[in-house]
Amino acid sequence: MSQGRSRRADTERTMRTILEAAEQVYGANPAATIEEVADAAGVARSTVHRRFATRDALLDALTTWASDQFHAAVDAARPETAPPLVALYQVTANVLRVKRSWAFATSQTTPAVHLADLFTRCDNLFRRARDAGVLREDVDPHWATRVFRALIDEVCHDNDETDNDETDNVDALATALVDTLLRGVGHTTNQL
Numbered sequence: 001m002s003q004g005r006s007r008r009a010d011t012e013r014t015m016r017t018i019l020e021a022a023e024q025v026y027g028a029n030p031a032a033t034i035e036e037v038a039d040a041a042g043v044a045r046s047t048v049h050r051r052f053a054t055r056d057a058l059l060d061a062l063t064t065w066a067s068d069q070f071h072a073a074v075d076a077a078r079p080e081t082a083p084p085l086v087a088l089y090q091v092t093a094n095v096l097r098v099k100r101s102w103a104f105a106t107s108q109t110t111p112a113v114h115l116a117d118l119f120t121r122c123d124n125l126f127r128r129a130r131d132a133g134v135l136r137e138d139v140d141p142h143w144a145t146r147v148f149r150a151l152i153d154e155v156c157h158d159n160d161e162t163d164n165d166e167t168d169n170v171d172a173l174a175t176a177l178v179d180t181l182l183r184g185v186g187h188t189t190n191q192l
Contacts, residue, residue, distance in 0.1 A: 017041045018048055019065050022058055027104035034058060059108065066105035069098045070118060079121055084129035088181075091125065092152070093174035099156045100170065106156075119145055134182070147184065151177050 021041035025032045034055055038045040052058035073094035079087040099106050126141035126148075135144065155173055 014043065014047065015051065018043065018051065018058075019062055022062050023102055023104050026059070026062070030104070062105045063108045066098065066102040066108075067115060069102060070095065070106075070115065073098045074118055074121060079125040079128075084125060084132045085134050087125055088129060088134075089174060089178050091122070092148075092178050093170055095152055096155065096170050096173055096177075099152065103156065119149075122148060144181075148181055151181060 018037065018041045022037045025037050025040045029036075034048050034052065035045050037058065038048045041048070048058070052061060074091055077087050077090035077094055079091055081087075082090065122145040123141045126135065126139070126144040129135045129144075130137065130139050130141060155177055
């Protein structure tokens with residue numbers, strides 16, 4: 001039984017190694033071959049081909065892996081149970097880490113079905129934040145989710161184009177993003 005677990009662990013490590021190599025290789029050259037991914041992963045070409053029959057199969061697996069990482073990032077923030085402001089910050093920091101670590105994979109078209117439940121969970125988090133008074137009463141949670149996603153995408157896109165210590169600090173980026181979001185949809189003392 002432990003031999004079976006050991007084999008599964010080896011297989012999982014090999015898969016992660018291949019996917020991490022694919023992220024790096026395709027991030028540098030989207031037209032790269034499976035052979036280049038195998039070289040970067042330090043495994044035989046046949047090892048990659050045994051797991052992924054085609055380049056498209058590898059790209060699909062990479063996109064699915066990134067989707068799984070998004071789910072784990074949101075789960076870790078406990079958006080249904082943590083205080084809404086804490087959960088919002090943690091979701092932001094966790095998702096930024098995923099998007100920055102898996103930039104190529106997350107830039108690929110991810111089937112909406114893989115992420116639909118995450119968007120619903122974000123809507124619910126914003127609903128909880130509104131109910132707790134973190135957001136204005138008139139804020140539509142779905143709209144807040146859309147703005148939140150756009151801000152995350154913009155931060156990650158902007159980070160690709162800049163290279164400085166401030167944009168390398170995920171916690172600082174998350175704080176700035178949440179602050180920007182809340183100033184846009186949070187309570188204000190000035191009424192228009």
